[in-house]
Amino acid sequence: xxxxxxxGARAIVDMSYARHFLDFQGSAIPRVMQKLVVTRxxxxxxxxxxxxxxxxxxLPGDGDLLVRNRFVGINASDINYSAGRYDPSVKPPFDIGFxxxxxxxxxxxxxxxxxxxxxxxxxxxxGSFAEYTVxxxxxxxxxxxxxxxxxxxxxxxxxxxxxxxxxxxLSEGKKVLVTAAAGGTGQFAVQLSKRAKCHVIGTCSxxxxxxxxxxxxxxxxxxxxxxxxxxxxxxxxxxxxxxxYESVGGAMFDLAVDxxxxxxxxxxxxxxxxxxxxxxxxxxxxxxxxxxxxxKSASIHGFFLNHYLSKYQGAMERLLELFEGGELVCQVDGxxxxxxxxxxxxxxxxxxxxxxxxxxxAGKIVVELPHPVxxxx
Numbered sequence: 510x511x512x513x514x515x516x517g518a519r520a521i522v523d524m525s526y527a528r529h530f531l532d533f534q535g536s537a538i539p540r541v542m543q544k545l546v547v548t549r550x551x552x553x554x555x556x557x558x559x560x561x562x563x564x565x566x567x568l569p570g571d572g573d574l575l576v577r578n579r580f581v582g583i584n585a586s587d588i589n590y591s592a593g594r595y596d597p598s599v600k601p602p603f604d605i606g607f608x609x610x611x612x613x614x615x616x617x618x619x620x621x622x623x624x625x626x627x628x629x630x631x632x633x634x635x636g637s638f639a640e641y642t643v644x645x646x647x648x649x650x651x652x653x654x655x656x657x658x659x660x661x662x663x664x665x666x667x668x669x670x671x672x673x674x675x676x677x678x679l680s681e682g683k684k685v686l687v688t689a690a691a692g693g694t695g696q697f698a699v700q701l702s703k704r705a706k707c708h709v710i711g712t713c714s715x716x717x718x719x720x721x722x723x724x725x726x727x728x729x730x731x732x733x734x735x736x737x738x739x740x741x742x743x744x745x746x747x748x749x750x751x752x753x754y755e756s757v758g759g760a761m762f763d764l765a766v767d768x769x770x771x772x773x774x775x776x777x778x779x780x781x782x783x784x785x786x787x788x789x790x791x792x793x794x795x796x797x798x799x800x801x802x803x804x805k806s807a808s809i810h811g812f813f814l815n816h817y818l819s820k821y822q823g824a825m826e827r828l829l830e831l832f833e834g835g836e837l838v839c840q841v842d843g844x845x846x847x848x849x850x851x852x853x854x855x856x857x858x859x860x861x862x863x864x865x866x867x868x869x870x871a872g873k874i875v876v877e878l879p880h881p882v883x884x885x886x
Contacts, residue, residue: 544639606638759791840872
């Protein structure tokens, strides 16, 4: 037996699947669900991940929430996770997905001190690529509605906020270069740098993305398919840039190092250009790196969100405040321009990952998980 609060009341519910418990609409939570599971380690998401259709719906522990997911977020690092790069000791099968947005449909008694059935929450917790996810209450954040924009803050927004706060040293007039600037995280790096009154340069891959960056306040979008990034930086910023916010790797990393000003800082939050390779890395000209840094008294910083979780709560609260106040754009890309249409249903997650690696997205990619209305008991 385990204590659960459901349908607005606290109750003791038989933990076997011989009985249903009720969600906030008074309809039975199903016994089975769909979810994505890593069944083979590979950076090829389609090879690594399997859609399972008849998985038992998990039940929350005392300090947990059971969330019915309505939107889940796609991250470049999903394929690092499916390749087993974050924790080589974990063996398949294992659940995948980092972030979700949905409704609390059941919860443990301890969790009911802070949350209620029917509440909308966003969360950062493993296993979000599923119709239902058990989430520790401490990993969830109450949000006013099911707007997918809230999902953009969980990984992308907090990564930009904390990395720039901890390592950027931003101040008025500094020049900031953001690579992959129209992506899920880049959009926040642009906006937060502008809030610090910096001059912002952003790389992107299309005229449409350039227009999007201009709408965010980016001073100099560079469509690298139309203009060579290195040439633009040399001609327009001969003294270099003070901060580079880098997530591409490979040749773009080399350009970024060369573009650093005296005492410049380069912040690495990823290197997506290499994630699909067996090693996860694209080659860089590292042989001359020490001399280049020394010559400019420049520095390189790596940032991994998991190392800053002690400051995560404060970052989320500030970002939510900015968004609710209309001071932050949280662009989502639900696949409207994808050849096969919107990303709807768990099976569309595969398309969404492909879409990201083709460089098609503007903003954060989200997958919608619609749920049919269950019959009343």
